[in-house]
Amino acid sequence: MVNCRKVQKLYFEGDSQRTISISTGHSKNTVSDVVHHVKKLGIESLNDTMTNPWLEAFQLSSETSYLQMIFLSLYPFFSRVQNRE
Structure with a gap:
């Protein structure tokens, strides 16, 4: 299983x-694929809600749909709301 979070963390560290x-x-191909999807999705940093399973759902798909992009942008908000309850 690919550790997308660690790949991204190291990538963001330069x-x-x-x-x-x-x-x-x-x-190297796997790392390249993850980095390509990071750039494609416009992810510039990681936060606590971006767990490995969550990242893998978007990073390793061959194409990111419009609905996935909406979910990606809204997930941190809904996660914070859920954690308050």
């Missing part, structure tokens, strides 16, 4: 894809 590949044990 590590090269080759370094990320070595650090995580994932192939």
Whole structure:
């Protein structure tokens, strides 16, 4: 299973894809795919609601639908509301 969160964390810290590949044990192609989806989705940082399962649902899909993009933008808001109850 791909550790998308760790790949993204290292990517946002400025590590090269080759370094990320070595650090995580994932192939360079896998790291490249995750980084490509990060850029495509416009994710610029991670927050606590972005868990591995949550990230994988978007990162590893071959195409991100319009509804997924809406969910991506609204999920942190609804997560905060749910945690208040």
